[in-house]
Amino acid sequence: MADAVVWRAEVVLIEPGTQLHDAEVVTQNGVILEVRQRRASGNDVVRELGSAILMPGLVNVHTHLDYTVMRGAVEDVAFFPWIRELTARSAVLTPDDWLASAVWGAAECAAGGVTTIGDCTPTGRAAEAAAMLGLGGVIFQELFGIDPAGQSVAESISELEQKLHSMRSICAGTPLQPGISPHSPYTVRTDLLQAAARYAHNNDLPICIHAAESLPESQLVRNGIGEIAESLRRRSINWKPPGLTTVQYLDECGLLGERTLLVHGVQTAAGDLLTTQQSGSAWAHCPRSNAKLGNGVAPLGLLGDRVGLGTDSAVSSNTLDMFEEMRFAVYMQRASRRQIETIGARKIVSMATEGGAGALNIATRTGRLEPGSSADMCAVSLNSISCQPAYDSCGALVYSCGARDVMLTVSGGRVIYDMAAGSGPFERFPGVDLLPWFRKLKGAEARVREWTSP
C-alpha cells in the first residue's frame, strides 16, 4: 500500500457550499481518505500549497481534444461556412497530427485544473491523449452518416464497433470509459440514429449528441426549411422533417435516457423540459461556443437539473479554460435575462464540478472532495495580483481567477500538472515531455496553414 499524502491549503473547498480554512486532504492509493483541519503531520508526506483554494478537479463535459490544432484557424465566419472550412482544412492532417493535437488539448485541460472530460472524437486519438495525460471521464466515439446513398446502417454500426474495440483497450486500466456520439440530428439520418440508440442500449454505453444548437438545425427538424435543409437538398439528400423540436425528435429516435448527454440546448422550447426530465437525460452547457458562433444563449431554466459545463473545442471557444467558461456562463445568463438572481458563483462552480460528474454519470466517483471519492483535485493559487483580495472562495474562482492560476492538478492521486515541477511550460506534466508534442503540433499547424481552397 502506498503512503498517505497530505495536501494542505489555505482553503479546502469540499463542495461549493462547504469549505474549511487552513485545512488538508489526505489521499492514499488514488482515493480521498479524509478532509480535515490542519494537523501535526507526523511521518506523512505533506504537500504545502499555501495561499490557494484546493477544490474538486474540474469536469469539462464537452470537449473535442482532436480539434485543438484548429484553434484560430478559421475565425469570424458564419456557422455553416465555418464547419465546412474546418472540415476541409482538417482533411490535410495525418493520424500523428491528430494525436499531437489531442495531446495538446489534454495538456491544456490538465494545466487548467480539469481532471475529467466528456470528449467527442472522430479519430479516437482523444482517448490516447487523455490516457497519456492522466485524465478521466467518458470518450464518445463519433458517428456520422446523413446520406442514405452512403454507408448502410449495418456498415456504419460495424465500423463503430471496430473503433470502440480499440478505444476499450486504450481505456482499460484508466479512469476513462468509452461511449458513442452520433454527431447531430443534421449529420446522422433517422434510421442510423435509431440504430445507434439500440446499439448503445444493448452494449450499455453512454451517448452524447449535439442537440438544439442552432436556428437552422431547429428549422430543419421542425419544418424542413433553412440553411441546413437547403444544403441537404443541394446534395440531393431527401430528409423528411418530423415536425418536432430537436429534443422531441431525438426522444422519438430512442436516444434520450439517463445515460444520454445532450450538448448545447440553445433552441429548447418549454415542452422540451418535461421530455428531458422524464427521460432523465443531461445537458452540456457551452455558453462561450454558443455565443462565439452566433447561435445564442441557452435558456438554463429549460435544461433541467442535470447540467454540466463544457468549453466545446478550442476551435469554437479557443481555450479549454473552465474558469472563463464559468464566468461567461454567469455573465450571459444575467445579461440576457437582465437579472442577477438567475445564477451565481456557487451554482456555476457546482455545475463545473459535481454537476458535470452527474451529467456523465460518475458522481459517485468524482466531483466532490469527500472520503471514498477518487483523489481528483486542483489547487488554484491566490497569489496573483488579480486574485487578491479574495473574500469569497467561489466568487474568487469565478470572477477573478483563470486557468493560469492553477498550480497543481491531481487525478486519481496522480499529479498530472504541477507548476512547481519544471521551469518551463513543457516540463510541468510529470511523466509526459510536452516538447516533442509541441514540435509535432507545429508541423500539423503548418499543414493546416498551407491549405488552400480547391
Ligand SMILES: [Zn+2]
Ligand atoms: Zn461539440
